[in-house]
Amino acid sequence: xxxxxxxxxxxxxxxDRKMFTLIKREIEDHIAYFLxxxxxxxxxxxxxxxxxxNYKNEPPVYSVGLSIPVIMxxxxxxxxxxxxxxxxxxxxxxxxxxxxxxxxRGRVLIARIITGILAILTVLVPLTITAMVLWQLLVxxxxxxxxxxxxxxxFDMFVTALLxxxxxxxxxxxxxxxxxxxxxxxxxxxxxxxxxxxxxxxGFGLHTTVILVLFIIASLIRVWQKFMSTxx
Amino acid sequence: xxxxxxxVENLVKYFDGRCVLDGINLEVPRGCIYxxxxxxxxxxxxxxxxxxxxxxxxxxxxxxxxxESTSLSAKVHGRIGYxxxxxxxxxxxxxxxxAKLCKDLSLHWNDKLFEHLTEIFxxxxxxxIGQLSIGMRAQLNLSLxxxxxxxxxxxxxxxxxxxxxxxxxxxxxxxxLIGQQGRTILFSSxxxxxxxxxxxxxxxxxxxxxxxxxxxxxxxxxxxxFRLIFPESAPENLYLTEIVNREIEGREIVMTxxxxxxxxxxMLETFKxxxxxxxxMSLEDIFIECTRPDTVLAAHL
Numbered sequence: 001x002x003x004x005x006x007x008x009x010x011x012x013x014x015x016d017r018k019m020f021t022l023i024k025r026e027i028e029d030h031i032a033y034f035l036x037x038x039x040x041x042x043x044x045x046x047x048x049x050x051x052x053x054n055y056k057n058e059p060p061v062y063s064v065g066l067s068i069p070v071i072m073x074x075x076x077x078x079x080x081x082x083x084x085x086x087x088x089x090x091x092x093x094x095x096x097x098x099x100x101x102x103x104x105r106g107r108v109l110i111a112r113i114i115t116g117i118l119a120i121l122t123v124l125v126p127l128t129i130t131a132m133v134l135w136q137l138l139v140x141x142x143x144x145x146x147x148x149x150x151x152x153x154x155f156d157m158f159v160t161a162l163l164x165x166x167x168x169x170x171x172x173x174x175x176x177x178x179x180x181x182x183x184x185x186x187x188x189x190x191x192x193x194x195x196x197x198x199x200x201x202x203g204f205g206l207h208t209t210v211i212l213v214l215f216i217i218a219s220l221i222r223v224w225q226k227f228m229s230t231x232x
Numbered sequence: 233x234x235x236x237x238x239x240v241e242n243l244v245k246y247f248d249g250r251c252v253l254d255g256i257n258l259e260v261p262r263g264c265i266y267x268x269x270x271x272x273x274x275x276x277x278x279x280x281x282x283x284x285x286x287x288x289x290x291x292x293x294x295x296x297x298x299x300e301s302t303s304l305s306a307k308v309h310g311r312i313g314y315x316x317x318x319x320x321x322x323x324x325x326x327x328x329x330x331a332k333l334c335k336d337l338s339l340h341w342n343d344k345l346f347e348h349l350t351e352i353f354x355x356x357x358x359x360x361i362g363q364l365s366i367g368m369r370a371q372l373n374l375s376l377x378x379x380x381x382x383x384x385x386x387x388x389x390x391x392x393x394x395x396x397x398x399x400x401x402x403x404x405x406x407x408x409l410i411g412q413q414g415r416t417i418l419f420s421s422x423x424x425x426x427x428x429x430x431x432x433x434x435x436x437x438x439x440x441x442x443x444x445x446x447x448x449x450x451x452x453x454x455x456x457x458f459r460l461i462f463p464e465s466a467p468e469n470l471y472l473t474e475i476v477n478r479e480i481e482g483r484e485i486v487m488t489x490x491x492x493x494x495x496x497x498x499m500l501e502t503f504k505x506x507x508x509x510x511x512x513m514s515l516e517d518i519f520i521e522c523t524r525p526d527t528v529l530a531a532h533l
Contacts, residue, residue, distance in 0.1 A: 018306075021336040093320045099286060101337045102310030231287045 018103060022111030023118075029088065030115065033081045037122040040077070044123075045130045052134045075192050078165045081119050082172020085112050090177065096232035109227050113220075116173070120165045128158040156204035163212035164199060168192055170219035177226055191215075235262050236295075237384050237416040238283065243292035245278055252278055254440035256292070260418060260433070267431030267448070268420040271523050274437040276420040277317050280388050283418075284314060297384060310339030313382030315390040317420075319369040321361045327372055328357035331379075338380045346379035352401060367394045374402060385417045391426055399423070403430055428515040438523045448515070455521065456492040457513050460485045460505040470503055472496050476521050486511070488521050 027034060089095050089112075098108050132154045171188035178184035195215070202208045238260035245253040252275045260266045270276045281287040283294050285301045294301040299308050322330055327350075335341045350357065353371035361369060374390055391399045403426060421427050427434070434451055436444035444451060455476070460466070466485045470478075473496070476488040489496060500508065 018337055021333070025333060092322055092324065094322055096286060096316070096320055097322055098337070100284065100309065100312075100314040100316065101334060102306040102339050103337050104306050104309075107306070229288070231281070 019107060019111055019114075022098075022103065022108060023114055026085065026112055026115035027118070030081065030084060030119075033077075033084065033119055034122060036077070037119050041123045041126045045126050048127070048130050048134065052138055071196060074161070074165050074168050075196070077123075078116075078120060078169040079172030079175065079188060079192070081116055082169045082174075083176035084172075085116065086173050086176025093232070095227075099232055105228055105232075106224075109224065112173075116169045117166065120162060120169060124158060124161055124165065128154060128161075131157070153204065160199060160204045160208055160212070163209060163216065164195060167195060167212055167216050167219065170216055170223060173223045174219065174226065177223070177230070235298075236260060237262050237264075237297055238266070238418060239295040240279065240283070241293045241295075243279070243282065243294060244290045245275065245282065245287075246290045247278075251440050253282075253437075256437075256442050258435060258442060258445060260416060262416055264433050265417045265419060265431050266433045266435060267427035268418060268435045268437065269424065269427060269519055270420075270437030272422075274523075275440060276437060277388055279437075280386055280418070280420060284312070284386065307339065310380065311383040313377035313380055313385040315370070315373045315377045315385075315387045317388040317392070319366070319373045321369060321373060323362040324360060326358055326360050327355055327364065330361060330372070331357065331376065334376050334379070340380055342379050342381050345381070346375055349375035349378060349405075353398070366392070367398055370394050371398060371402075374405075378405070383415060385415070387417065387419045387421075389421055390419075391421060391423055399426065424514070424516040424519055434515070436519060436522045443522050444518075451518060452513065452515075454491050455488065455513060455518050457486070457488045457511040457517070458500075459507075459509045459511055460487070460500070460503075461507045462503070463506050467503055470500075472499055488513075 095105060095108050099105055135154050171191055175184040175188045195212070198211060199208055202211070236259045238258065240256050240258040243253050243256040243258075244251070252273075256275075256279065258279075268276050268279065278287060279294075282289050283296055283301050285304045288302065296304060297308055297311060299305065322333075325333070331346065331350075335343075335346075350372075353368070353375065355368060355372055355375070356364075361372070364372065370390060370392065371394070374387075377385060377387075391402055394402060417430075419427065419431060428448065431448055434444060434446065434448050435442050446454070460470075462483050462485075464483065466480050466483055468480070470485060470487075472487075472489060474490040476490050478485060478487040
C-alpha cells in the first residue's frame with residue numbers, strides 16, 4: 001500500500017556496509033579520543049626526533065624520557081577509550097536501540113573493538129615509523145637477535161606495545177560495561193600494573209607476546225560473554 | 233493463511249526472585265492487531281523485551297516470525313519495527329543523524345514514507361533528540377519504525393506522551409498500516425480507548441498470567457454486567473456460576489458475570505427480579521474487572 005503510494009527507494013544493505021556504518025558511528029561518537037590520539041602521536045614524534053638529535057650521546061635519557069609518556073598513554077588513555085565506549089552505550093542505551101535494528105549485538109561489539117584498535121594504531125603507527133627511521137639513521141648496524149621472529153627490535157617493541165595497549169583497552173571495555181565500576185576499575189588497574197612489570201622484566205619478545213595474547217583472549221572472551229548476556 | 237507471527241510458550245520470568253510472568257502462552261496470527269493490556273508492572277514490556285531478545289526468559293520459549301527470540305538474526309530484525317516504551321533514542325544525536333543511522337543499518341527503507349511522516353508530525357530534523365519533547369520523540373520513534381515497512385510492528389505504549397491530535401494521527405496511521413496485506417501489530421497501551429479502537433484481539437495480563445486472550449468482540453459478549461432490582465430486599469443466596477463481581481445494596485444487585493448464556497439467564501429468572509437491566513461495558517470496565525486483586529474473572533475466561 002505504502003509502496004504504491006510513496007514509492008520505495010530503499011535497497012538491501014550488505015553486511016560489510018553495515019559494519020562500516022557501525023565503525024563510523026563509533027569513531028564519530030568518540031572523535032575526541034581520535035583527535036587526542038593524533039595530537040599525542042604528533043607530539044611524541046616531534047619529541048622523539050628532537051630528543052634523538054639533541055641527546056645523541058645520552059641514549060638512557062632519550063629512551064626513559066620517551067617511555068614514560070608512552071606507558072602513561074597505555075595505562076590511562078587506552079583503557080579510557082574502552083570505558084568511554086561501554087559506559088556511553090550503557091548510559092544512552094545505544095545497544096538497546098541498535099539491537100532493535102537489523103544489527104546483532106555481536107556486530108556492535110566487533111565494530112567497537114575495531115574502533116579501539118584503530119585508535120591504538122593512530123598512536124602507535126606514526127611512533128613506530130619514526131622510531132624505525134631514526135633507528136636507520138642514527139643507530140649503527142647490530143646483529144639481529146631473533147631473525148626468525150621479527151626483522152628488527154623496533155618491530156618487537158611495536159608488537160609488544162600494540163598488544164599491551166590492546167590488553168589495557170580490553171580491561172577498559174570490561175570496566176565500562178560493569179555495573180560495579182569501582183571494583184572493576186581497581187581490578188583493571190591491578191592487572192595493568194602486573195602487565196607493565198612483566199614487560200619490564202621479560203622484555204620484548206616471544207614470551208611477552210604469548211602472555212599478552214593469552215591475556216587478551218581471556219579478556220575478550222569475558223567482554224563478549226558479559227556484553228552478550230546483559231539484558232539491554 | 234493462519235501462520236503465527238508471534239508465539240509464546242509457557243513463558244516464565246523472575247526478577248530478583250519475584251515472578252513477573254507465570255506460564256504465559258500466546259499466539260498472534262499474521263495480520264492481527266493484538267492489544268496487550270495490563271496494569272503497571274504487570275509484565276507487558278517484559279514480554280515484548282523477551283520477544284525481541286533484549287531480555288532472557290527464565291523458562292519457556294518465544295518465537296518471532298518463526299525464529300526463536302534468543303537467536304533472532306539481523307535479517308529477522310529487519311522485518312520488525314519496534315517502538316520502545318520511553319522512546320530510547322540516542323539522546324545526543326540530531327533527529328536527522330539518527331534517521332540516517334537507521335537508514336544505513338536497515339534492510340529496507342522508504343524515504344518518501346519517512347519524509348511524509350516527519351512532515352505530518354512537524355519534526356525538526358536538525359534538533360537533538362534530547363531537546364525534543366516526549367511527544368516528538370514518540371513521533372520520531374514511530375516514523376523510524378514505520379519507514380522500514382515492517383512485517384511485524386511492536387509498539388510498547390507508543391502513545392504515551394502524545395497529545396490528543398497526535399494520538400489520533402498515530403491511530404489513523406496504524407489502521408492504515410494494517411490495511412497492508414500480512415502486516416501484524418502487537419500493541420501495548422495504558423489508553424484502553426486506543427486499544428479498543430484498533431485492536432481485533434485482546435490479551436490482559438494480571439497476576440503474572442494472561443487472564444484474557446480472545447477477540448475483542450468475543451470478550452465483550454462474554455462478560456456482562458446487570459442491574460437487578462427485586463420487589464423486596466435482594467436475595468443473599470443469588471448464586472450463579474462465574475460471577476466476577478457482585479454488589480448488594482437494599483433491593484438492588486449489580487453483578488458482573490463471565491460467559492453469559494441462556495442457562496444463566498433462566499437461572500436468574502427463578503429469583504424473580506422485578507427488573508433486569510444490562511449495563512453497557514466498555515473495554516475499560518472489563519479491564520478493571522479483570523485486574524482487580526480479588527477478581528475471579530481470570531479463571532472464567
